[in-house]
Structure formats: structure tokens, C-alpha cells
Amino acid sequence: MPRLAAALLVGLLAVPSLAQKSPEETVKSMTVADGLQVELFAAEPMLVNPTSIDVDHLGRVWVCEAVNYRRINFGRPILRPEGDRIVILEDTTGSGKADKATVFYQGKDLIAPIGIAVAKDAVGPGYKVFVCQSPDILLFEDKDGDGKADGPPKKFLSGFKGFDHDHGVHGINIGPDGKLYFTVGDQGVDGLQSADGKGRKWKSGSPDCQAGTVWRCDMDGTNLELIAHNFRNNYECCVNSFGEIWLSDNDDDGNQQTRICYVMPGGNYGYYPRGPGQSHWHEEQPGIVHKVLRTGFGSPTGICFYEGTLLPEKYRGQLLHTDAGPREFRCFHIKPKGAGYELEKENLVTSTDTWFRLSDVCVAPDGSVMLADWYDPGVGGHGMGDWTRGRIYRVTPKGHKGYKVPALDLKNDENVLAAWGSPNLATRWMALTYLNAERFSDLGRVGGVLQAARASGDPRAVARANWFMASYGKDLALSPADLGGSDLKPDLAQAFVRAVSSHYGDIAKMPGRNGRADWLFANDKWAPGTRREVVLALRQSGAGFAAPIIWSLAKFYDGSDHFYRAALNIACGTDPERRRAILADFDKHFPEWNDKVADLVWELRPPSVLPRLGKLLEDPKLTPAQKGRIVDILAVTDDPAAGKTLLALLGRDVPPEIKSRAIDNLQKFLPTKWKELQKGDAVRDAISNLLKSKGGRIAGLQLAAAAPDCAHHEDVMQLAEDVKGPTEVRTAAIRVLAKTHHRTSVENLEPFIKDPIVGPATAAALGEFLDSKGVNSGAKQALEILGGLVTGTGTSPELKQAALGALAGSRTGTGWLLQLKEQGKMPATLVADAGRLLRNSPFQGERNKAMLLFPAAGKLDPKRLPPPAELARRTGNAKRGEAVFQASLKGEAQCLRCHMVRGVGGNIGPDLSMIGKKASKENLFESILIPSKAIADQYLQWKVDTVDGKTVTGLLVAESEGSLTLRDANGKDHTFATKDLDGPKQKSLVSLMPDNLVAALTEQELIDLVEYLLTLKTASLTPDAWHVLGPFTNDASDSALDRAYDIESVKAIELDRPVKGPKGALRWNPVHVTSTGYLDLMAYYAGKSAMSMSYLYRVIESPADQDATILFGNDDGVKIWVNGEKVFENRDHFAATPARHQIPVKLKKGPNPILIKIVNGSDPHGMYFTLTSEQELKAGK
Template sequence: MNVFHYALPVLAAGVLLSCQSNRASQAAVVLTEEEKHLPENALYGLQAAANLQVGLFAHEPMLVNPTNIDIDAKGRVWVCEGFNYRNPLNPSNPYHPKGDRIMILEDTDHDGKADKQTVFYQGPDVNSALGIAVLGNKVIVSRSPNVLLFTDENGDGVADKKDTLFTHLGGEHHDHAIHAFSFGPDGKLYFNFGNEGHELRDKYGNPVKDVTGNIVKNDGHPYRQGMVFRCNTDGSEVEVLGHNFRNNYEVAVDAYGTLWQSDNDDDGNKGVRINYVMPYGNYGYTDEMTGASWSDPRLNREDSIPFRHWHLNDPGVVPNLLQTGAGSPTGILVYEGKLLPERFRNQLIHADAGPNVVRSYALTEDGAGYKATINNIVEGTGDNWFRPSDVCVAPDGSVFIADWYDPGVGGHQVGDLARGRIFRVTPSGDAAYKVPAVNLDTPEGAVKALESPNLATRYLGWMQLMSLGDNAIPALKKEYRSDNSRYRARALWLLSKLPAGNTYIQEALKDKDANIRITALRAGLQLKGDTIALVKQLVNDGEPAVRREAVIALRHNSSPAAPELWAQLARQYDGKDRWYLEALGIGADKQWEPFFNTWMKTVDSNWNTATGRDIVWRSRATSALPLLAKIITDPANDPDKSVKYFRAFDFHPEAGKLGILLSLLQAGHPQQARINVKVLGLLDPAHMRNNPVVQQALKIALAGVANPQEYLDLVGYYELKDKAPELLAIIRQTDDTKIQAAAMRLLLQLNGSATVQQALRKSPDRLIAALGAVGDKPSKDLLQQVVLNKQYSLKDRTAATTALGKGRSGEERLLQLLKKHQLPDDVKSVAVTIFKKTDRPEVREAASKYLDGLVVASSKLPPVADLLKMKGNATSGAAVFEMYCSTCHVVNNKGTDFGPNLSEIGSKLSAEAMYKAILSPSAGISFGFEGYNFKLANGTTLSGYIASQTEDDITIKVIGGISEKHKKAEIVEKKPLTGSLMPDGLGEGMGTEKLADVVAYIEGLRKG
């Protein structure tokens, strides 16, 4: 049956009108899984916060898969549908050839339920659109690779004209590319794209240059990964307001012009974050200088992966406002309405589809930045198919939630194409939906529209007031005198752009409200006024947030007065406020030498304080380098506790720092070996390996290092081929399997297979396991020699067979030995165990022919609907997971770090989605885990995914969790895999009972 219908729905008589915080009457209701998904039971699965209620505004078949919504001044809900979501990757899914729809849903009788539906536009060019913004009779639709602009010229709710704003934004309808636009209080558009947006081009395909002259492209010159933008309503004067995000899904702007957004982490790393977007900041998803992944080794790495994920210890990375753990963050807004209870007013409201929740973030000032606490608004406690994809404020102040409604969330697949819901959140007790009238005939009416909590209404008021010119000033001045700070800010933005705008800015710069002073400065900068004159008035402001804006305003300002103003602002840094420190860095961008040197003159010789050392650490001035060296070589300082200062050298050009780094190697520090270990990693071994100072420093470092990983790093970095005995000793003496594998890999790279072969003959103990952990062709060649050579003991050959059979290539090796009748009979029992566990049915069945049928053929599994009815045993499932899944996945720090970390997967996927992920992994490959076959110049082939890449290097993570770094020049061929690195057939290999058990186990892996 085609679920993509167009008929108006008739709401089932049993639909519950609203769910409230008191759910006692619902607690006794027990629903089957099938009943949970019926629209008449939609509200039984939701838990509203105290004093709130949730109503079901619309549901299937009126709409399916709502990806993004907006609400116009009439209170109508505009919906982007995603029925054709990622269809090229899921060709078995039904497809609507006419394309997806942009729809308008309306409640004509004001009972809180949609009863009228209009198709505004339908076409393949809006398939899976991820953003919609209604601006009067114009509608901006974000659907990669294009941003489309529709116009309804006659007001009938149907698009009459289509144009393009921007193009070349990532792949075809990619989730990590272009997202929604929103209208700012300054009359500009704000939007963002994720790390697959790549670049911005105009409607004709020409590269867009931002207002600083940089081509908008995430190639590191200067921007990386996801970005946040501002532009005029016609797409001109593009500004990049922040970069180096992963998948920043939507950006929200408050009345003062402050930006907020969320950002998704790499799957499984519990690092979802909420950001205050400090203008022009770097947000640390990849290394600022090289583009390397957060997982690559670096000095001063954070202890915890969720924080390491964002390079938070690096100078030049803006802090995160809040980290919320695992999730799939989507729409966000600033609630500046009055309908909801006080605790939600002027706060962020955010949808996170992964853990089935809509949250409010209560903001408070934190120095020059902010901090936040979480207040949940709606949770999917009874049905984890609740997937809030967006939130939007209506003209009456109620909040609408788009619910994608699916067993999983995003990625490359969709589990349900028949359903979708829109919910409406109001205070308890009143579900009626009455939209305030908008009267733009008078300036007072337009100002009233400007007060609306709804952006589309504000847009109408803003445009009308601008068109009135001088006639709008009396009404705006009256609004500016009101006691509502946010109304005042909106009025100020408009006043600043009308005649005599600078007069109002000058007055506002002296206002007692810090947020008004901030708004005034921002408005003045947009007018391209005298920046120095503006900053001078705020340089000694008592509020750190105001001084933050003042120092950022100095960015790229070449006035002779700018260095002294920056130095004045720098002297007010308190040594604790990272927000302020990063603002100083942004303000000094491209002018570090004059700014830093002026600050040094003002502090004279008293720079070596806690605050001074931080500024030295953050600085990119050449004159800061000897000061870093002085900090490091202070005999009272422990080099291991001063590691942040070593890391700071990575952010300076090679030419300026080389001499100072070499001097550090001869500093005569009491812990010189510890200094040498760190400094040697900062040098380029290709040019410094034969330097006598470096050679002597290496001897000291290697003799004094106690950490095996540091030893291996130095040996590998400097390619010290004379360290084979030491590497063998490390393998034999350590119990750390990762260290064993790293040492063996290094031994093979530096000394070749002959050295290892000779060592195996003398003492194979531990060397066999280390070879198995390496898993590449040379290591498997050596293991095969042991398996086939009966001069080795049966114990060693058994261990070698187990090690050889790891991974796909290992299974294929064993299968070839079987086919050639070369595998010795006394180790065939090991092969039976290996092939019983393989997730590839064809390999299992082929092996069974040569192993007397002992390898059981894969069993045919029942449909997912029947599997869902089974009650698996979670305890048994833990053992199944260890046997079948831990070779690629980590749970609670146990397992192999190859596929996504699954420690909290139960918070994100329903049981149905888990079954589908196991049974059809190629239908839903997590972003960042797309597989490739690589061929190297030396003939070696690798299968894995790209863990990190810079301009010169690429790190490939291969099955088994080992990362191999290669020069891009060494890669002669790179072919994307057509399916997942996790092949189909794992479920059949487990069998029905074990499959049900493992799903029961991973379903219980939830956020604690």
C-alpha cells in the first residue's frame, strides 16, 4: 500500500487531546508495540514537564517524516517532508516519483488540531529538505546541494516562482550539509551547514567570497568543517561567523544578535554539545592547523573522549556551553515568548531526536560567556520512536514539535515511511489555538508585530517598519523606552538602520543594560562606523561580556589605536575566563605581533603571571615563543605539568620556532629527558633526523622514557631501525595488547619480516598474539608460516591459527588453506570455531564443505515483527555480544574500537531499529564509517574507513581497530565499498535465540 497519500485525515475518535505532567491515568494502560505506534495513542508515549501539556496537532496520513517546520504569521505550520529520504542508498524503500512535499497545515476552527492541508510545492528537488523559513510571501527551502527560494505571488499557498540562493552545498540531500535559515533581529539571514557542506557558491555556480575576501570552502584556508553564516536577505555580504563544527544542525539568534546552536559528535562518543557561537571562533572538531581528527595523538589531549572530541585544550578553540552526551541533535530556538512558564522564557529550546527529548537550556552568564542547566519539556518515555526533528514558536507563544517518528534516527536509512506527527506544547489547561491578529497599517501595529515570539511575524513587522523610514521612528523610540530588554534591542536594531541611526547607537552604548550595550556595538559595526570610537567607549566596561564584544570588534582592524585598545582589554583578563581569553585571540587574528608586543610593553617585565602565561599560550606572535621556552625551562616547572605550553608551539610557523625548539633540547633542565620527549615530537624528522643536537636529545629521551607508548612514538617518528631488540622486549614484557600490537607493527615497518621470523623461531610466545593484533598482510604471512610449520609446537600453531583467522582477510586466508588442503588436521578444530562465528554466510558455508559439515549453515530468521515479540535474555546477550560484536565495537571501555561505540545505543535506537541495523547494516551506515578499499604503491591493499586526514596524510582504520597512517601520495587507488564494513549475515550466524538475546542486551545500554 502506498502510504504517501494526500487525502485529509479523519482523526480517530479515541485520540487523546493532550498529555499533561500528571500521567497517573495513563500509567495503567498497557499497549502492545503495534498499538504504541497508532496515532490515537501518540500521547501515551510522551511525558510533559510540570505545568505543560502536549496536544497532537497533526499526524499521518496528513504528513509523514517531517524533517523541518516553520510557522507563519497566520499560525499555519509549514512542513518539509522526507518520504524519499536517502532513497538512492535504500532503493528497496518505496519512492514517490513526484518528489517530496512542502505543505501548509492549518487549524481553521482553533481547536489545536490541523484540519486543512495545502501542498505548497512538490518535486524531487526538495526530497528530504532539512530547512524551511517563511518570510512573507517568500519561502527559503534548504535541500543540499541547493538553497531554493520560492515565491507565492498571489497568496494562495502555492508556489508560483522558484529561484536559487546558493548551490554546491555538499552531496545530494546530505544530512550534514545545508540546514535551515532564520531571520535575525538585524534584518539579516542566519544559517549553517555541517561538515559535508564543503563550500558555498552562488546561484550561477561561482565560488562565494565572504566579506573578508576568503573563499567559503572548508579546506583549511582558513575555514574547516561545518560553518555558521550571516548574509543579507538577497544572499549578498556573506560572513562566516564560526567554523570547525561537525554537524551543526540549526542556528538560533536572540534579540541581541547572539547565536546559539547544537553540534553532533562522531557516532558513539557521547560528545553532543550546545554552543554559544562567539563570532569568528574556531570550534575544534578537527585540528585547526592540520585538519587532523580529534582521535589522532597530540600533546595536551583531554582525558575524556567527549571533551577530547572538540580539541578543548588547544589554544584557539572556543569552549562549549554544554555537553549533553549521546544524541542526534536537531532544531533549536530561543524562546522569547510569554505563554510558557517563566522557567522557559528567554531560554533555548532544543530537539534531540536520539534520546527522544525536547529540552530547555536555562542560560546564565559565566564571565565573558555562558553556562546552562537542563529543563526537559517533553520526553518520549513510553515510545522511543518519538524523534523530535524540529521546534518552532507560534504567534501565540505555543511551541510546535515536528516528530520524524521512526525506530531509528537519521544516518543513511529510515525505518518507517508511513508516519509522522506534529505536537503542540502549551501551559496546562488550554489547548485552544488562537492566533493574534497582525495589523501592519500603522507603525504601532508593526511594532506590535516586532514583539511577536514568532519569527515570521517579526519579519513582517521589521520589513514594514524599515519601509516607513522616518515615520517609524516615534513608535520605535517608544518601544526602545519600554521595560522589556528584548523589545528594546529589537527596536534599537531598526533605529540604528534608519536615518540618524548613529545617534541611537551612541545613546545605547551608555545604557545600564549590558545586553543593550552589546547590541549597540554590534549594530554600530554593521553600519561600518568608526570601530575605534565604539570600542573606546566600552574598553573599561564592568561586564566581561561587553568587553568580549569590544575585543572581537578589533579583529582585522588596522588602526594605529587598535593595539593599545587590545592591550587594555587584555590586561583585564582574570586568568580564569576561557571565553574572554578566546575573545582576545579572535580580536588579535592576523595582527598578533603589534597587539601582543603592545601588551608586553604595558605589563613591562611582569608578564610571567597566571594571566600572562595564558596570554602567551594563546598568542600566535613570534615574540611569544621565547616566553613559552622560559615557562618550560623554569627548573620549578614539571614538564609533564607544563604540556600545554609544548602544544602551543604547534600553532606557530616552523621558521619562527625551530631555533627555540632546538634550544629547549639543550636547556639543562632537571627533567631534560621529559622535555626532550615532547620537543622531539614537535620537530620534522625528515629534516632534523641527522642534526647532532637532535641525535643527542634522542639518546637522552629514549634512556629516560618510562612510558612504552612514548618510546614507540619516538622510535617510529624518527625511524630508528636499530631498536629491534628493544621492540621485541616490549612485546614480550608488556601485558597491554595495544602496546604489543603497536610495537610489532613498528618492528615490521622498520626491520621487516625477516627480523620477526627469526625472533619467532627463538621464542614465539607473545609474538604470535601481537602479529594477530596487527592484522596486515606481512603479519598474516608470518602467522601462516607458523600454522603450516610443524617444527612449532601444537600450542603455538593453535595460537597462530586463531590469530591468522581474525578479520575478513584472515577468514579468507584460512578458507584458501582449506581449499588447497594445506591446513593441518590438528588445527582444524580452531578453524571450525572461527567459521562458526563469521558474519558472512557464504564463507561459513564454503568452509563447512572442508570441515566435515561441522560449521553449521546459517539459519533463516523470522521476520523482524516476530523477533520483536521474543523476550531475549540480556545476560546471555552480553556473552553473545562479546563473541560476535566486540571484535568491532566498544561497550563501556571493553571491545575493539572500530565501529561506533555502542555504550549508550539503547538511548538512541529502538529494538526494531537494532534488529534492522544488525540484519541489514548496509542500509544504515553511520556517517564517518563509510568503507573504502585502498591500494598502496607497494601493492598492499587495505579495507577500512578514513579516521583522519590532513593535506598530506590519511589515517585508515582497518578491521580490528588498528589505525594506519599513510602519505596520500602512497595511495594509488581508493574505491568506496558498495556496502557496510559490517557485512550482512551476522544475525543469521547468531541464530534466532542469540540474536534476540544480544538485542535485549544492547537495548539496555542506555545513558546512566
């Protein structure tokens, strides 16, 4: 079910769903942190579908409603013809519950806005209200303060893409500097410019403006500034009094990669480019700022700082956050860690009501916290199940009574100071604007207020004073000399640097005390976070000024602080000439090679270092780990000279893991950035030497596949023909032979069809020829061979299936199969499998025809089912539902072909391992029965038309300047050169998940399946690779399992240290698992894994002490140690199957080393390993 979860992201019904619970019942369903209480502030019909809220100085809650949510772009009827609303909710009695609702504005021009900021004029009754709704930020005015907009809104800023879309402009608020801060999702911008027409006209897609972004501007829309970029869908950012910017970023969609980020100005946060084989946020690559915390699955929404005093002290200054997916209101406690931070999560409010969907959080003037509840069976995916309900809750200390908002009278200094110290942004804004107005008429009074703020002893008050003074260039509350003071609080020092940078832009322009830049070098007493901020401030200075300071600060890098490294990279900038000028002196400042220098070279990529990396690889003093790091540095270098260095490495006597690392990178980059090397002697010689080496043949074939123009035909043919050779080698050779699309290649491949070992692989290889063009392309011959296999009588079932899959993977083959069915010549045994493949075809016209020729053999008619709300009331059997899900791997339902659960399944649709925690029961039924009603962005289908007349649809899995790749519903990738496309790619509103899959189930099976999916609530982790040490020898009695080596008793395993083996030293090598989660040791040992024993090692990071379960399948005997304690032993000789064994273990907070000892009798050989736990895990070293 490719879309069952993008999930679960709600379908839209023709009539409102029946409410899950009343507002009062929902409050009773909540679990609230000790010391706090939650009360209902307002509910339907006073408001419905709140997407965003703000609270003004009077304590009134301003609500953006979205009834007409995602209607226009999706061809759905408008639900509220008169348009959406902005509503003001007010508690006029102080009881703590709203008793008055005022419609501030309603109009057809308001279409599901997501973002609101209220700015009251300090003098007079007027209000300005900023509302986010792509393609604009709208400005409403209420000059007489009557709670009604004076008329339709003005366009404040325009140029935001994502109209009627979740990933446009949203999340607007006012910072301590009196500027507007807002975010834009990965729909991006086009033509965005400062309101006065000055400065750059921004368009997404450039190296410094990709995907999701964070911006700020003056309150009149001028001085527009891009702060950071390359997020996915950052719903909102928040800024505290010190100027720290934080946000949450949403990229769940089954990937469990939502995150909390500290925003460094100038930072690239790694979402683009998308491509297979890359990590989600590209943090393994240089130039990317890391997240602070991965929060796993969810739909993160509102975020703000708590700078009040009403709630208990431990929450003061901390992040408050809502996530509509797991239905949580959280506090993230911030702790500095080097130049970055770490976060500790505390759930403040959760609910068992599966419709509880918090969409925003805001702090009121009295210090209480307002929560907006979208209240719906699901969230995201551009869908909703209810549009008649919505709630606002209020969080206060336990036992607190009423809602008393402090009176705001700015006529005396004490009140101005109190307003400036308010926990409420709107109130602080009023104080700031009042002071700005007063400075023109009574500067002495302003100075008195500022002096009082400075003398208050409150660092936040001092920081706010700095922001105010910086706004018009007056002396700040600190001097540069203060930065060297040992008693200065780091957060205040950092706020000073941010204020200086904000005001002057280029800090070189700041008036000097004892020489303009002297203070920047007095950095030995600074906290790491202060150094980070100074480094970041240098990004706007010229190379001549910035370079010496950057190198002075770079020497403080401690060898592990990736936030500090990222800041240094940001300071070097993206302008090629400026960057080159700064990095020119790298060797002068870092002449010796060590791990710290390697990290800096990795991050900064100084051009002068590249030529000496090859010689460093020959240095006997460097450890394998250090040499591996050098290989990684070369791999991220675009210069083909780096590829040449890796090719030369293959001919040297270096550890096998280093060669393996080099080959992996050459295989990846020879077809792309190092393409010019393909026809050179270096590649040809490297492949030749590897093919002649018994242990290097797989590597040689991998390189040959990456550089098909190299002439090694005879050597490759020899390997394919060697019937005594390892199957993996022969199969790889056949794939290489298929790389050249010519008739002779088909003729060379044809004899292998009859080989029972490599016949299926040969059929798959021949499928690559079918859509080739030209008389001599081999397409005609390949079709004849594959067609004969399908219709022939002497073909084995396995080979028939392989030929069928090869034909269905091309347009030519698909057309041939459809014609065969029309002629009544298709073998009856293949009709079911052919129908399943062709109904999922990416070729639009052919797919439509297949729907008629191969109707699904259904057990039920979906049109006769009760509505999802009725189905949700029925109780199924989760155990039976699990059996239905597992059977779908080979059946028509196809759930497990597309989705992964606990490390097992396909990678077409989202991972469902935690779907029961996010989706309601009704939501699950809707997603299965009406998959196209709500499709998350990552699982949208895209359609491309080619210049030769093909129309292909699929998921977009990779896109670059020159090509894009679509993945079809059968899991096959189709890559197209951009030059071969007839126009741009187009979105499809039809889910990749067919809407008739449920026909393969009975009604009871459907109900049981949903019941099973609801049980999937634990986080799962399947490590992408293991460190493998071996092979050691074994025998028929598995004596190796009992033969203890030193590795089992050491306190800490050193992956760089060789271990004595039966035939000399053995080293740990990384081995990746397959896409199905299987660690294939038979393939790793190239057919020499019989009678062997190996050790496997990986570290798992846990955010807390917690119970976990290992889901394990082994072939053959095994022992497992977790944190040095043996937790499992098994001596069975069965083929490995996922989750055969469920092993309870205890994980501690931090790193948890896992050591596995596994033996083998006869092949195959390998294992499945997945960990499940309550809190998210991540793989360590």
C-alpha cells in the same frame, strides 16, 4: 558488530512498519513538565515524515516532508514518484487542532528537504518561502497568497555539498537584523557565493572554512557571510533579539559528544582534523572555541529561542531544543558565566513511545510552541523504518484552551509595535519589512514606532530597534558612551556592539563621538560578555587600529575564562601578516611570566615568545605545573625550534613528569611537523642518553620508533636480547627494529621468534614487512618465517595466533593464507580463526574470496527469520543476552571486539552504553540484520585504490594533507601516503559490520541479545588517564593497604606538591588507560610493580547531584574514596576483570574527587574503572 549502532540508526524496510502507537496514545505516553500541557495539532494522513517546520503570522504550520528520504544516493527505490511536499496545516476554528491541509508544492525536484523559512510580504498578499535542499537553497514564491506556489522554485543560493544527505544545508530562519541564517553540515560547500556574484567563492577545506558552518545573507542572497566553522552536523542555528547565535551540534554516532554551542563570529569549533589520540572536539588545542554544554548521546535537531509570554516566565528568553535520539523536548536555561555561558537543562516533554522522534520546534504567534515528530523506530544514519506517519504537537500552559492567533493589522503604530514584539519570527519579519517600506514614505511614523520601542522598557524591543536603525546606518538607540554606564544591561550593550559590527563591518569606520576609538578604551565598567563582543568586532579591523584595543582588553583576562581567550584569538585573525603585526608587541604588554600569561601564550602563540620558553623551563621559581604548561605550549607550535627545545629538556634535571610530557609530544610530532629534526644530532643524542639510562629506556625506544633514521641499532639490539630485562622494554625494542624495512632487519628479528616471552611480539613486527617492496625489503624472508609458524608442528598456540594475525594484516599474507586453504594445507585448528580474520579483511578482492573459502559456520539462516517488526514483539531474557554479548569477544558474533559498553570492548564501532535509550526494539533488530541499510557518517566505509593495485576499505580514522588512515574490521590501521593513492577516496554503501554475523547466533540468542541491548540506558565514563603516585612498598600481608599516609586525610590533593615516599620524594604522574579501559600499572612501573602500593587520583564532574555506580575490577587489594568518604574496600588477589564489583556511590553537582589506594603482590597489576549514571559525566583534572 561494527555497525550495530551507528546505530541504530534505522534500517529501511520494503514495506511500512506497523505503527508503534496511535497519535492519541503517543500523547498519553508523554511526561510533561509541571505547568505545561501537550496536545496533538496534526497527524497522518495530513502530514508524513516532517523534517522541518515554520509557523507563519496566521499561525499556520508549514511542513517539509521527506518521504523520498535518502533514496537516490543509496540506490533505493523512490517511494513517492510524484516527489516530496511542502504542506500548510491550519486550524480554521481556533480549537487548537489543524482541520485543513494544503499542499503548497509537490514535485520531483523536491527530494527530502531539511529547512524552511516563510517570509510574508508586509504589503500585499505575497509570500517568499526558502527551502534547504543541497545543492541549493530554493526560493518558492506565492505572489497572490493562495497557499500554492506559483511554480517550480528558483535557485536562491547554490554550492552546498551533501545532496540526498543529512549533512548538507539545513536549518534556515530569519534573524533580528532581517537577514537569513542557515547551517551546513560537514559535507561542506563548493562554489558557494553571494547571489550577485560578488565576494569570495567558498570551498570547504581551507583553514577558515572547514566541516560544518553557519552563514547569513541578505534576503536577496547578497552579502553572504561565513559566521563560524568546523562543526560536525549543526542541524539548525537560532538568533535571539540581541543577536546571540546558538546551535546544537551532532556527533553522537556512539561517541556521546553532541553539544550546545554559543556561536562566536569567526570561531573555529574544532571538529577537523580527525586523527587517533585526539579529543573529539580538539578543545585541548589552542584556537578552538569550546562548547557550552556537552549533551552526550543523541540526535539533536530543532532549536529556537522562546521570546513569548504565554509559557511560564522561567522559559522566557531561553533556548528550546528537540533531540530525536533520547526523545526529548528540552529547555536550556542560560546563565552568563564570565565571557561565556553555562546551561541548565530541563526536560519539558519526554515519551516512553520509542518511535517518538522530534525533528523541529517553532514558536507560534500566540506564544504556544509547535513540535514536529518524524515518528519512526529510529533516527539518522540516512535510514528510516516508516514513511507513512508524522505528527505535530502543540505545547501550552496547563489548562490553556484553543488557538487564538493575534490579528495582524499594520495600519496603526500600536499594531506594528505589537507585531515587532511577537514571539513568532515570521510576524516580526513582517513588522521589520513594513518599517523598512514605510521609511521611504513616512520616516516620521517610523521614528515614532522606534521611539515607542525604546521607551517600552523592554530590552528586546530596544535591541530590535537597534538592528533596524543599523540596517540603514541611522543613529542607534545607544551611543558608545552608554557602554560605560553602570546601569546598562549587558545583553543590550552586547546587542549594540553586534549591530555596530554588522552594519559597519570594520568598527573603525563607525563615526566617532570624542575621537573615533576613544569609547573602545572605556572598558573598565563593561561586563565580561560586552568585552567579548568588542573583541570579536575587532576581527574585521586593520592591525594598526585593532592592536592597542586588543591589548587593552587582553589585560582583563582572569586566568580561567576560555571563552574570553577564544575571543582574543579570533580578534587576532587567521591572516598571517595581520596576526603577526598584532602579536608583535605581546612581550611589551606582558613582560612577566605567570599562569595568566601562559594561558594567553598558549592561545595566541605569539612568535616572539618562543625563543625564551627554553630558558623559562630552567627557572627554579616555576612549579612543575607551570613548566608542564610551557611544554604544552611548545607542543602546539609548528616551528621545529620548539621540538629542539623539548629535546634539550631531556638532558636537564627536571621533574620526571615534565620529561614524560616532553617525550610524549616528541613521539607524536617527530614523524610529522618536526620531521626535519629526525636526522639531527639533537635527536640522536637524546635517544642515546635515554637508552643508557635504566629508567629512560622505554622513552628512548619510543623516540627511536618516532625517528627510525637515527643510528642506534646496536643499543636497541642489546635491549631486545636482554632476557633478564623487562618485557615491555624488550617488546618496544623489537618494534623499533622492525621500523627499517630491510632484509637484515628480518634476520635480526628472526632469533626472537623462539623466545617464549617476546615471540608473539616478534611475529607481529615481522608482519609489518610483508607488503614492503624491493628485493631487499625483507618481505620474502618475513613471509617464510611467519608461514613456517602457521604450518609448523612445534609452534605454541599463542605464537600461531600471533603469526596468523600478522599474515592476515597484510595483502601479501592474506593471499598466502587463501592459497594455503585452497591447497588444503591449513591446519584444522586455525581454520575458524583464519576465516574470521579474512572475512573481515580490508582488501576487497581477497575478502570476497575468503567469503567463499571460509563460509561462516552458522546456527541460523537470516533469510528464514521473521521480519524485524515480528521479532520486536517477542520478549527475550536480558541476562542471557548479556552472556551472548560477553561471549562474542571470542566468538564469531564479534560484538564486543568492535563495540564498547561501559568502558570495555573495542573501538571500531560506536559505544553502545546508552543504545537502549536511543533505539527502539525494532530498530535494533534492523541494525543487526540489515547493517548496511542505515550507516551513520562516522562509520561509513571508505575505499582507496593504490598505485600498486591494492583496493583497501575501512573506517576513515585520520586524514591530513599528505596521508590518510583506514581502520579495518579487525581493528588494524592502514596508513597511505596521498601520493601513493590512485585517485580520491570513495564512499562505500556497505557497512563495515558484516551482514551475516547473526548466523553465529540462534534465533533465541538474537532475541536475548536485543533484550540486553535495550537495558543499556545509562551514561558511562571511563577516564582516559589517572594521576598515579608511587610506588610505595608493600608485603605479602598487604600491610600497605592499612598504612595510612597523609594523602588520605587532606581536604584537597595538590598534584604539584611532592609526597614523601620510601626512597625520597614522589610526584603525581599522569598514566593513560589502554584502548580496552585498563590502567596497566605493571607496564607503568616497567616490571617493578611487585609488592607495591600506589595512589590513583581523578576528579569527575557531575552536572547534578545524582546516584552513580562504579564498575570496578582490581588487581590486587584496594580502597576507594569518593568526596573524602570511603566507599569500597577489597583484599582479593585476582586478575583484574571489568565490572567485577559494582559499587553504588553518590555524586554531587560539580567536581567529585576520587582517590584509590591499590596494592599488588605479584604481577600483573592494574585496574578497570568505569562510572555509570543517569546524567552525563566528564573527567576533570
